[in-house]
Amino acid sequence: MSTIDSTPLAQAEQLLTLGQQALAGGHAEAANALLRAARDVPATRLRAHNLIEAHGLPEAFGAMMGLNCAISPADDIFHFFAGHPTSINPIRDYLADGWRTLSELMVLLEQVDQPLLRSPSVLEFASGHGRFTRHLVKVLGAERVTVSDVVGDAVSFAQQAFGVQGLASHAVPEDVEWPRSYALVFVLSLFSHLPRSSWTRWLVRLWDAVAPGGLLVFTTHGQEAVQRANVSLDASGFFFAASSESNAIDAQEYGTAFTSEAFVRGEVAAAFGEAVFTHFAPQWFWHHQDAWVLRKPAE
Structure with a gap:
């Protein structure tokens, strides 16, 4: 083994290179030790992690969780965790x-007597690079899951990594076309x-994507988040700031919004009627x- 350079970044890069060489030579135990060390350094953390996962080494999270734990380098949510002061193990x-x-x-779905495991089809909208998708696939199977996001790379990654159906979204809501309807449309933090x-x-x-008798589940920043x-809501119960954790979407289109309960109830009732509230x-x-x-009412 060659001498490790003195600077932490150079050391980590060399550990990563040596780990790859060990993998190429069929030395899994040595590769595991080298890549584990490289995974402890922020600059090489994700590259080392993905190598460990791809080769099923003993340090792989996938071996413990029973699912694909690859993480896209473009995943804004992972980088949010990696930069958060409370996160001492961002991957975990x-x-x-x-x-x-x-x-x-x-x-949540148990409380409305529509268990997730009985959902024949699920659309995860604004799905990102699969932070939640990988877990959904584990319990439902890829064949029941469709993901959609305005970031094309995110959809492609989920298709390749998890085997789900993928649907490109658009910045303009009316430009999105649904190939079918879904028993559950889940929209987390859009x-x-x-x-x-x-x-x-x-x-x-999104309501148009829900099958008759199906559910639309979405989230908002409500009173606690306010x-x-x-922040101070306007007279309608709304506040928006053009900033978010995403670097992939224009902040004017995807910033941070806060809404009152009355605002949400009013918009839903005006669009679909009060009977849809579950x-x-x-x-x-x-x-x-x-x-x-x-x-959605059954037909």
Whole structure:
């Protein structure tokens, strides 16, 4: 083995190179040790992680979780965790957060007597690079899952990594075409980012994707989030700031939005009627975002 350079970054890069060489030579145990060390350094963390996962080495998270734990280098949510001051193990935190979302969704759907496991088809909209998708696929199977996102690379990654159906979204709601309808349309943390100009338009467009008798589940920044962020809602119960954790979407189209309960109820009732309201759960996802469950009337 050659001498490791003295600087931390150079050391990590050399560990990564040596790990790849060990893999090429069929020395899995040596590769595991080298790549594990490279995974502990932020600059090489994700590259080392993906090599460990791809080769099924003993340090692979996939071996513990029973699912594909590859993470896209373009995943804004992973980078959010990696840069968060409370995250001491960003990979573990990122993967665990997806599992937490799955458990929160499952309990929510039990409360409306429509268990997730009985959903014949699910559209995960604004799906990103699969933080939640990988867990959804584990419990439902890829054949029941369709993902859609305005970031094309995110859809492609999910298709390749998890085997799901993929549907490209658009910045303009009316330009999205649904190839079919879905028993469950799950929209996590989109309406918490939309400006007023597209908020209701996306609500209407996503409702069109719900099958008769099916559910639309979406989340918002409600009263608790308003207090935490110390923002003031306007007379209609709305606030928008052109900033978010995403680097892939124009902040004017995807910033940070806050809404009152009355605002959401008013927009839903005006668009579809009050009868569609099925359940409202404040601070449901991440103990931060409110959850809304709407049911489309059966034909």
